[in-house]
Amino acid sequence: SVPFLVRLFPVMLTKFVFLNLLAFPFFADLRRPELLLNNTMSLYLTTEPGVTVGIWHTVPGSRGAEALGKDQRWYEEALADAHPVIIYLHGNGGTR
Numbered sequence: 001s002v003p004f005l006v007r008l009f010p011v012m013l014t015k016f017v018f019l020n021l022l023a024f025p026f027f028a029d030l031r032r033p034e035l036l037l038n039n040t041m042s043l044y045l046t047t048e049p050g051v052t053v054g055i056w057h058t059v060p061g062s063r064g065a066e067a068l069g070k071d072q073r074w075y076e077e078a079l080a081d082a083h084p085v086i087i088y089l090h091g092n093g094g095t096r
Helices: 002-008 010-018 061-067 072-079
Strands: 040-048 051-058
Touching (some): 040 072, 051 072, 061 072
């Protein structure tokens, strides 16, 4: 009966394979990473019309003291400085 259900409801397969219904850590607001991770800000990039990608910008520990108490503008400006940027693509689970 499982193949029949998958054929009938293909969305169920993606939910079970990727488990994007589960958010870990539980009961954490992942839109506010500064509550979970030091020196981290949630930003959003528009890659093309109608497509917005959510990102976390985490500065290295060596700039942690400088980042304390800074707002979103400081993090955006930090992306444009001479320091390298490492992009980590976590996959397609739908959560950060």
